[in-house]
Amino acid sequence: MKAAVIGIGLIGGSMALALKEKGLIEKAIGVDNNVTHTTKALELGLVDDINSLEQAVQESDLVILAVPVHAISGLLPRVLDLVDRQVVMDVGSTKAAMLEVIASHPKRSRFVASHPMWGTEYSGPEAAVKDAFAGRATVICNREESDKDAVTLVEDLYTTLGMHLVYMDAAAHDVHVAYVSHISHITSFALANTVLEKEREEDAIFELASAGFASTVRLAKSNPETWASIFMENRENVLDVLNEHISQLRKFKACLEKENIEYLAELMANANKIKRILK
Amino acid sequence: MKAAVIGIGLIGGSMALALKEKGLIEKAIGVDNNVTHTTKALELGLVDDINSLEQAVQESDLVILAVPVHAISGLLPRVLDLVDRQVVMDVGSTKAAMLEVIASHPKRSRFVASHPMWGTEYSGPEAAVKDAFAGRATVICNREESDKDAVTLVEDLYTTLGMHLVYMDAAAHDVHVAYVSHISHITSFALANTVLEKEREEDAIFELASAGFASTVRLAKSNPETWASIFMENRENVLDVLNEHISQLRKFKACLEKENIEYLAELMANANKIKRILK
Numbered sequence: 191m192k193a194a195v196i197g198i199g200l201i202g203g204s205m206a207l208a209l210k211e212k213g214l215i216e217k218a219i220g221v222d223n224n225v226t227h228t229t230k231a232l233e234l235g236l237v238d239d240i241n242s243l244e245q246a247v248q249e250s251d252l253v254i255l256a257v258p259v260h261a262i263s264g265l266l267p268r269v270l271d272l273v274d275r276q277v278v279m280d281v282g283s284t285k286a287a288m289l290e291v292i293a294s295h296p297k298r299s300r301f302v303a304s305h306p307m308w309g310t311e312y313s314g315p316e317a318a319v320k321d322a323f324a325g326r327a328t329v330i331c332n333r334e335e336s337d338k339d340a341v342t343l344v345e346d347l348y349t350t351l352g353m354h355l356v357y358m359d360a361a362a363h364d365v366h367v368a369y370v371s372h373i374s375h376i377t378s379f380a381l382a383n384t385v386l387e388k389e390r391e392e393d394a395i396f397e398l399a400s401a402g403f404a405s406t407v408r409l410a411k412s413n414p415e416t417w418a419s420i421f422m423e424n425r426e427n428v429l430d431v432l433n434e435h436i437s438q439l440r441k442f443k444a445c446l447e448k449e450n451i452e453y454l455a456e457l458m459a460n461a462n463k464i465k466r467i468l469k
Numbered sequence: 470m471k472a473a474v475i476g477i478g479l480i481g482g483s484m485a486l487a488l489k490e491k492g493l494i495e496k497a498i499g500v501d502n503n504v505t506h507t508t509k510a511l512e513l514g515l516v517d518d519i520n521s522l523e524q525a526v527q528e529s530d531l532v533i534l535a536v537p538v539h540a541i542s543g544l545l546p547r548v549l550d551l552v553d554r555q556v557v558m559d560v561g562s563t564k565a566a567m568l569e570v571i572a573s574h575p576k577r578s579r580f581v582a583s584h585p586m587w588g589t590e591y592s593g594p595e596a597a598v599k600d601a602f603a604g605r606a607t608v609i610c611n612r613e614e615s616d617k618d619a620v621t622l623v624e625d626l627y628t629t630l631g632m633h634l635v636y637m638d639a640a641a642h643d644v645h646v647a648y649v650s651h652i653s654h655i656t657s658f659a660l661a662n663t664v665l666e667k668e669r670e671e672d673a674i675f676e677l678a679s680a681g682f683a684s685t686v687r688l689a690k691s692n693p694e695t696w697a698s699i700f701m702e703n704r705e706n707v708l709d710v711l712n713e714h715i716s717q718l719r720k721f722k723a724c725l726e727k728e729n730i731e732y733l734a735e736l737m738a739n740a741n742k743i744k745r746i747l748k
Contacts, residue, residue, distance in 0.1 A: 307679045327676045356676045369664050370678045374685035377656050380717040382740035385648050388713055397606045397635045399649045400586045404747050405684045406653040411744050414737035418730050421721075429725050434667055436718055438659040439711065442700075446708050451697050458693035461661035465690050468683050 192217040194246035194253045196265065198231040199416075200310065201281050202256030203318025206236045211320060212350050219246040231315040247272040252343065255280040258419035263291045270297040277340040279304050279347075283367060284423040285331045285360035302344040303331040303360065305367070306353060313413035324352030331360045368427035373435055375409045375417055376428070382410035471496040473525035473532045475544065477510040478695075479589065480560050481535030482597025485515045490599060491629050498525040510594040526551040531622065534559040537698035542570045549576040556619040558583050558626075562646060563702040564610045564639035581623040582610040582639065584646070585632060592692035603631030610639045647706035652714055654688045654696055655707070661689035 193215045195202045206218040220237035222228045228240045243265075247253055253269055255262050259282040266288055269278055278301045282288065285303050292298050306328040310317065328348040333341055345355060358366070385407070421428050445454040472494045474481045485497040499516030501507045507519045522544075526532055532548055534541050538561040545567055548557055557580045561567065564582050571577050585607040589596060607627040612620055624634060637645070664686070700707050724733040 307677055309679065309681065311681075326679065329677065354676075366677050369667060370682045373660065373663065374682045376718070376721050377660055378685055379737050379740040380714060380721060381652065381656055382743040383717045383720075383736065384652065384710065384714040386739065386742055387717070388648060388710065397633075398586055398608065398645050399747060400588065400605065402588065402590075402688050403649045403653045405687055406657055407743055407747065408684055409681050410737075410740040411747075412737070412741075414734040414741065417737055418734040421725060421733060422728065422730055425725050425728070429722065431663065431667065432718065432722050432725070435659060435663040436715060436722070438662045438666070439655070439715055439718070441662075442655050442659060443708065443711050443715070446700060446704050446711070449701065449704070451701055454700060455693040455697040457662065458658050458689075458691070458696055460665065461658040461689040462691075462693065463665055464661040464686055468678060468686065468690075 191215045191251045192219065192249060194219045194221060194241075194243075194250040195237060196221040196243065196246070196253065196255050196269070197257035197261075198222045198227055198236055198315050198318075199256065200313050200315075200317040201306075201308075202254065203231060203234070203236040203315045204308075204320075204322035205254060205256060205281060205306075206231075207318055207320050208323055208351050209347070214347060214350055215252070219249060221246045227315050234315060234318070236315055236318055243268070244272060247276065251276060252347075253278040255282070258416050259284050259288070259423045260419040263288045263423075266292050266301065267295055270295050270301060273297050273300050276300060277302065277343050279340075279344050281306055283371065283420045284364050286364050287423050289332060289335075289360045298335060299337040300340055302333075302336045302340050304344055304348070305329045305331070305363065306348065306351075307371075308353075311409055311411040313416060323348075326353055327356050328353045329356045329358050329363050331358055331363050333357055364424050365427050368424055368431045372420060372424060372428050373431045375412060376421070376432060377435065378407055378409035379412075379417075382407050470494045470530045471498065471528055473498045473500060473520075473522075473529040474516060475500040475522065475525070475532065475534050475548070476536035476540075477501045477506055477515055477594050477597075478535065479592050479594075479596040480585075480587075481533065482510060482513070482515040482594045483587075483599075483601035484533060484535060484560060484585075485510075486597055486599050487602055487630050488626070493626060493629055494531070498528060500525045506594050513594060513597070515594055515597055522547070523551060526555065530555060531626075532557040534561070537695050538563050538567070538702045539698040542567045542702075545571050545580065546574055549574050549580060552576050552579050555579060556581065556622050558619075558623050560585055562650065562699045563643050565643050566702050568611060568614075568639045577614060578616040579619055581612075581615045581619050583623055583627070584608045584610070584642065585627065585630075586650075587632075590688055590690040592695060602627075605632055606635050607632045608635045608637055608642050610637055610642050612636055643703050644706050647703055647710045651699060651703060651707050652710045654691060655700070655711060656714065657686055657688035658691075658696075661686050
């Protein structure tokens, strides 16, 4: 099997590596507008060849869209226009908007919407790693709208990478990821800005920053373009969660202002319930 | 040297283990109001003996206060009343309030205020670990108010544990830790509450929660009593940082509401500067 990987950054690059490592494909053809990325991807052996979108799709059995999510909506109809036998899948963090765009496309059923729940705070082809994905969940959305052979191919692919499958409709997916992924990124970015804004003495931060701070603020190193794209695509859900989060922070603020230590401890005891979910 | 460890939880227990491991003390005497803790601490070999505050101080050369910070202010004058030759140190997360309480105590100079920047999200004696502290910073506050022999003993102790020393006055310390530690805990607790509030389908969280979420929300597992105590002791600084953090979050909110993707990306590009500080 040959795969076209459109967008060879952290996710596309790691996916190409994993598919070859597992023997799922014998050739990965990279497509990327960014020449620095294509040069680096070839140099690192992430892909075997670089080609135009049209030629890469034509030559492939599987097309993997791994560009920032706001670009998928524009690109996906173009890719489907080029498709006959191929299976097309994405690895994007939001789903509803892109599925709406292709809802009545004659080749809609060749597309399988998927979201492997893996990533790091780094970006670009040099951030691609071997052994990504394993042990994590992949969400497949609106499975019933895709051809059976296409779904089976994508399911087998993720299973071979060591992932377990979760099925959801696109709207539910977008709500869930707003809670378990997107809001974490916003809080991390905002926390970094909070500290950078007030702490001018960088040495002091550097000396005192403990492991807890580093872990909370780690995601603030993430790529702005990738995440601006995700937040805009999932705007309404992210706004809902962000409003809820601000009101939760306000409860802590009110406790401190009123010196209400009992309610403060209660808020934290409630937060401790996350232990049941995250071991 | 014999040490009295008052409060045998995560920090006190790990400290007792480390001091014995490094041969700095031949005996650790535990003091704790909580019988479950004292029983567990003996059972785990964190301390060699349990005794009353009075007897433990009398028998010791070094007294380590490792109780929640709001309790230190009450306990510290009592401990200093019992002291003649002994060195007294704390390991608490805030400093200004406790130093004010003992400012004119005749034995003030036997006390060294210190804050080793190490911890985990777990608590109690069973959370104590070997090889804690190494590689992190310890802040020593208001060094000039302590006797030279006392400061030297405490400095040598932390250096032997593999820590590097940072000197600050208590007020500056409390501001810095509000930024690099306390606010991280509040955002984590509030984030856990946000997700728990809205996500009733726990399986969905469990399935989809990626490494990024886990790292951002990890501190929400922390002990409510410990942290209520810290937040109240450092109330004004924490409120300042929390207000700043909420206003940073509001900037993200405004960008989403106004679909201002340029400013959104700019906010994140600014947050990326944290890379310079946290590798």
